[in-house]
Amino acid sequence: MKRKITLKHIARELEVSISTVSKALKNSEEISKDTKEKVQAFAKLYNYKPNNIAISLKNKRTKNIGVIIPDIVHHFFTTVFRGIEKYANAKGYNVIVCVSDESFDKEVINMEMLANGSIDGFIMALSAETQAKNDYKHLQEVTEQGIPLVLFDRITDEIACDKVVINDKEAAYLAAKNLIDSGRKKIALITTDDYLNVSLKRAEGYLDALKDANIAFDESLVLKLPYGAIENITEQRVEHFFNANRIDAALCVNELFAIHCMGVAKKSGLRIPEDVSFIGFTDGILSKYSNPKLSAIAQHGQQMGELAAKMLIEKVESESEEETYKTEIIKATLISRGSTIN
Amino acid sequence: MKRKITLKHIARELEVSISTVSKALKNSEEISKDTKEKVQAFAKLYNYKPNNIAISLKNKRTKNIGVIIPDIVHHFFTTVFRGIEKYANAKGYNVIVCVSDESFDKEVINMEMLANGSIDGFIMALSAETQAKNDYKHLQEVTEQGIPLVLFDRITDEIACDKVVINDKEAAYLAAKNLIDSGRKKIALITTDDYLNVSLKRAEGYLDALKDANIAFDESLVLKLPYGAIENITEQRVEHFFNANRIDAALCVNELFAIHCMGVAKKSGLRIPEDVSFIGFTDGILSKYSNPKLSAIAQHGQQMGELAAKMLIEKVESESEEETYKTEIIKATLISRGSTIN
DNA sequence: TATTAACACGAAAACGGTTTCGTAACCTTT
DNA sequence: AAAGGTTACGAAACCGTTTTCGTGTTAATA
Secondary structure (H helix, E strand, C coil), X not given: CCCCCCHHHHHHHHCCCHHHHHHHHCCCCCCCHHHHHHHHHHHHHCCCCCCHHHHHHHHCCCCEEEEEECCCCCHHHHHXXXXXXXXXXXXXXXXXXXECCCCHHHHHHXXXXXXXXXXXXXXXXXXXXXXXXXCCHHHHHHHHCCCCEEEECCCCCCCCCEEEEECHHHHHHHHHHHHHHCCCCCEEEEEECCCCHHHHHHHHHHHHHHHHCCCCCCHHHEEEECCCCHHHCCHHHHHHHHHHCCCCEEEECCHHHHXXXXXXXXXXXXXXXXXXXXXXXXXXHHHHHCCCCCEEEECCHHHHHHHHHHHHHHHHHCCCCCCCXXXXXXXXXXXXXXXXXX | CCCCCCHHHHHXXXXXXXXXXXXXXXXXCCCCHHHXXXXXXXXXXXXXXXXXXXXXXXXXXCCEEEEEECCCCCHHHHHHHHHHHHHHHHCXXXXXXXXXXXXXXXXXXXXXXXXXXXXXXXXXXXXXXXXXXXXXXXXXXHHHCXXXXXXXXXXXXXXXXXXXXXXXXXXXXXXXXXXXXXXXXXXEEEEECCCCHHHHHXXXXXXXXXXXXXXXXXXXXXXXXXXXXXXHCCHXXXXXXXXXXXXXXXXXXXXXXXXXXXXXXXXXXXXXXXXXXXXXXXXXXXXXXXXXXXXXXXXXXXXXXXXHHHHHHHHHHCCCCCCCCCEEEECCEEECCCCCCC
């Protein structure tokens, strides 16, 4: 087994000091050409690579960034993650991922683990439980220690830090407007029990679009489904909702709701998009391969991730102590497919 | 900004030595009760947490594991990752993810970055390019340095290390047998251009099942589609394949092929499962929400990830130098849904 | 020839911990 | 009272780097 070689080994072997070796490898002016060549040749031969940990300790910079997300088996989050990883890697950073599993405690524990020197900064989306509890002490602590933090998608106003979000409200407005413009009158909003603030934003956009089109808001056109256990949603309930209210369009706050409801609607004899149009939030795998293909609001996760990483790394690498925070908005766009008329 | 407090700060403040503080915090017998209480109280008050990097340097153990996968926006890989992360986290390890993007060079670069002290071991699935080149020097180097390595799913025989795979061949056999047993005669195999060794294994199982049922293998029942760009597959080609060969069942080596072909088959008037049965490999999101729901081979990614992490951590934490490697096999199972008759 | 500058290198501190070992001060024993 | 044993702590080495500063040797200058 070839153990990793260190400066000390090289120094001993070449009968020079550690400092000389270190400088020679950095091509320092201080060291003679001869010595440099000798050292560099030796280092190359034995494939010397400096130890990252030692450098981290010295520099107080790890070149690691911590990412904490509620779930990893989730199309949107992985998309964002891909953007983060891509940008970070290009800048020489590695990414440590922790999954909070929508749990407040895990989020806290993960942050604490990483905050003790393992990373240079955090990128995170809050867990549902954290948002429900409205408790952000752990974020507070981290920022107080001067560790840069970028929040994306699931954010909070309680913490002063950089943020990246999509224009949820506007996107919902656009989607609803698209439905209205195509002649739809009874537009359903299919949403979650609303502790997730994204759902709220989307509802606002929906309401505004109705208002601007002089369509009275009808509470009975709102269907609230449980987030998560979609299998438990009885088809009868959904079917009844569609038929009783003579729904002719549905705006769904997530892809699964859209696909599920579209399936139920189809089964109950409704034609899509002739009888009912569907638009879902989050353009994921399901939207692309459903039948008909689902029109969806694309959240451009990768772009979001790249931007978040860019913002974080800029903060990490900036010397200045000034505390100025930005909230960047990624423009969500409507991708029209077979589930709507155009 | 409250900077992180160190042993040195505590020592200075309490007018004792650094060693005393260190020992006091570890509840060492050497230190008097009084001093211990004093130090511990102070540490708690100022929320002292040891610096991970310093500990890593001292211990030569980072408590990080490196995961290198070809893609992250990929249901199976994220599922495995979830298993890895879950197990690792429970054991106090963090996970650094790098995405090779199916590129040999990125895989090499990522490994080298991490191999210089950042991690205690690797878990990885080979990139397609690496498998095509059949070049594993980077893996060789890492194992020679004594860094534990666990390969999963996309593995190679060239490297001696722990491995976790599913019983691809057997699972394909079972799937094909299931189709045969339900009375199907013209069973298509829909597979990739075959540099991916998993596809080959699956083909073998298919062939064996045919043989055991005394069904002659018919080359024209094999459809090879390009991996990746599924959108570019013309529907005509697929439709023609189904009709010309009077296919009554299809075993697809991945979910996308299955969903795509099922969609085409449906469009061309074939009823599923009455006229044609479908079974896909990889039980992902699409299978659960397609219409009809797709019967699929579940690869139990999370279990695979947990096992890989377990094997790795055992190696990492074992003192012994002995080189014994295992290849664990996760049993894939057939999940019967609406696309097959039972 | 004496002084100074340039050169080439090494010693040592620092990053933040852990751990081994040495020792002063007190206590117990004979 | 001398010897031995505890107790409670500190000094220092170590992990692998980087970097500052000091210094001996040689070459250039006055």
